[in-house]
Amino acid sequence: MSARTAQVISALRQTLPHAHLVTSEATEEYNSLNNSYLSGFESDLSPACIFLPMCKEEIAAFVRTIRPFADDVQFAIRAAGRQPLPGCANVQGGVTVDLRSLTGIEIQDGHVRVAAGESWGAVYKHLELHGLGVTGGKSTTCGIGGLATQGTSTLINGLSFYSSREGFICDNVINFEVVVASGEILNADTQEHPDLWVALRGGGNNLGIVTRFDFRTFKQGSMYAGMVWYFRQSFPDQMAALVKELKSADPSVETHLMLSIAYAQVFGNGNDVICLNQLYYTQPVEDPPVLAPFLHVQPQRSEMNSMKIQTLVEAAMEQSGAGQSMIRCLYMNVCVKADVDTLTTGGDIWCEELEPVKDAPGLMCSYTLQPYPVSQLQKSSANGCNVLGLDPTNGPVVNVLLLSYWTDKKDDVGVISFMQKALKRIERNADERGQLVPFIYWKYAFSDQEALRSYGEENVRKLQAASRKYDPDGLFQKSCPGGFKLFK
Structure with a gap:
């Protein structure tokens, strides 16, 4: 563990004295968490610390704490860890933010609010009681954040049972609750921060850490x-x-x-x-x-x-x-x-x-x-x-x-x-x-594929503009290396 990483962990413990921080000294829990990815390529990486936030405020505190160390300490964002791209949801020697403890599902006004640590299985079971469905992943074990948990902070576009009828999953998100690089907690929808709302519909882990997704629902039986x-x-x-x-x-x-x-x-x-x-x-x-x-x-x-x-x-x-x-x-x-x-x-x-x-x-x-x-x-x-x-x-x-x-x-x-x-x-x-x-x-996508570039120059420029606005110092470009980055 580098000295700067040790300083980050110490600062997190001071800022969040009750936070759930797991280092390699806690051998059994650490190994259990780090070996629970879909792919061994992710478990091959060994973070210095695994942080399991309990609420959005703890994630905001984490972002504010790590910002001064952005040039020296890296972090990763994990939902359920189901995307196998190496380094997408884990990081060597840094801090992995594991969202599994961010749970909660609430139906409200024709949509469902889902915390980023939930699985699609939990969402489907909850909605089934109300005769509702949602455009989501095909597997119960897939995580909400990143669809089949690409380990990033937002959904991309994956297919679902309802893709022909309802469109891509990201197109059915009517609001993102997201912690941006300043540590602010924002809502991004058609009224508030609409540029961020559009950018998050495909932008991956380049723009913030999404803590809750609000999805459009519809009537659905068997x-x-x-x-x-x-x-x-x-x-x-x-x-x-x-x-x-x-x-x-x-x-x-x-x-x-x-x-x-x-x-x-x-x-x-x-x-x-x-x-x-x-x-x-x-x-x-x-x-x-x-x-x-x-x-x-x-x-x-x-x-x-x-x-x-x-x-x-x-x-x-x-x-x-x-x-x-x-x-x-x-x-x-x-x-x-x-x-x-x-x-x-x-x-x-x-x-x-x-x-x-x-x-x-x-x-x-x-x-x-x-x-x-x-x-x-x-x-x-x-x-x-x-x-x-x-x-x-x-x-x-x-x-x-x-x-x-x-x-x-x-x-x-x-x-x-x-x-x-x-x-x-x-x-x-x-x-x-x-x-x-x-x-x-x-x-x-594999690491040698240009997923972001494949969106086209105009959309990449749109994403880069959103990054400059909501992350002017490039925290998520420098310190969160997994996935595909906007300025590489």
Whole structure:
């Protein structure tokens, strides 16, 4: 621990004598907290101190305390720690601000106020009692701050069960309660600090620490949801069905689709891959016609079919059960236009690059497609805009996620190399076909991807202007290094 970091910890203890500060001397609690990230890449980092604030006032005091040390001491912001980007929600030798103790959910005037430390599962359970829903994460374990907890201070844009109908998650935030670099606690909405409100809809951890999100709600009952497993030879037809639906003159706004090619040693299917459709229809209607091409794909593993009428909580719990935790994990992504040949060839490329790493212990990886339908992109403008730079007039977009889990640190280089080679070839294939979309989704981005720059120059300038206004000394640029920074 550096002398300056020790001074920060001492100053925090003086300013907040009852604060929950955990250093490595408290071995059991420290290890439990630091090993609770989704990915071992985050747990590889060892902060000098983990600070667990109990309220927004403690976060404001933290910001005021660390400001004089901005040139020497770094900090990170953690929600649930589910984004695997190294250093995004943890920091080596500095202070990690862990928001898990910031809890509370309150329904008020057609919206729900959610403290930044809550999970989507807790929100869904609370709203279910009132027959309500909200545009949120697909997994109960995802944290509110940063969606699948990219560990930053705000939501980016992730998909949800309601993306086609309601738009991106950030577009449904009507107010951010945020601690800015001065230590002030502000509300950012259409009336107060509207420039900050827009910037936080995509700006990550560059502008402050969000302590509460106020979301728009809507009436919601049960839905038809689940998983369908099938075989690779059917994947091209599934791409055709996906593109047909996205480009339909009257596409359904009640559907959310995720299509994947996946490989896992636990499948017990030799060296082959298997395919997965994760399907959601947000009404309690079994086998709706719009899902028929994806539900009835043949041949399929019928014993693994989980489609049924279920609550939002149950659907999100199923998604959580499909994940893993506390292992090596990384994401990379690229966006392309809805084009059958581009998507099908991308899957072929991924399968080719997979071959050399299939023996990596515990490997589970996927080529996953998550569409952004035009109806979703249009909601951004209707709900007040964001800084993501996606234009609905350019048609539907498909996010191509490359995801890998594995168990042994010695395989890091090999697996990362596989993912990078596949991504580069997929990007080049899309570019050569004129189908590449210059947008990278932050939550799924690796450290060598330019997520912020992909928003476009105008939006980057808008974010930089907000940073200069609300953080004139660059506290969140210099001292909070994780994620993607505005002036690099």
